[in-house]
């Protein structure tokens with residue numbers, strides 16, 4: 001499964017992590033449970049947009065969808081970024 005230069009890291013699926021634990025080779029995908037919109041952001045953007053003290057479960061509970069406006073009911077997945 002590829003999203004541009006993002007390559008899925010299946011091991012990380014379902015793992016709870018904090019934004020502060022992300023490294024520059026990580027990206028997170030946030031998917032809305034309402035309209036299924038998926039947003040992929042890199043670690044730097046996650047710190048900027050979510051705050052480094054947030055955990056993935058916080059993001060799942062508090063994310064707001066930019067398409068349908070739904071708050072919560074999001075799914076976060078951790079990806080490893082491949083830059084080849």
Ligand SMILES: [Zn+2]
Pocket residue numbers: 032033034035036037065066067068069070
């Ligand atoms: Zn949505």
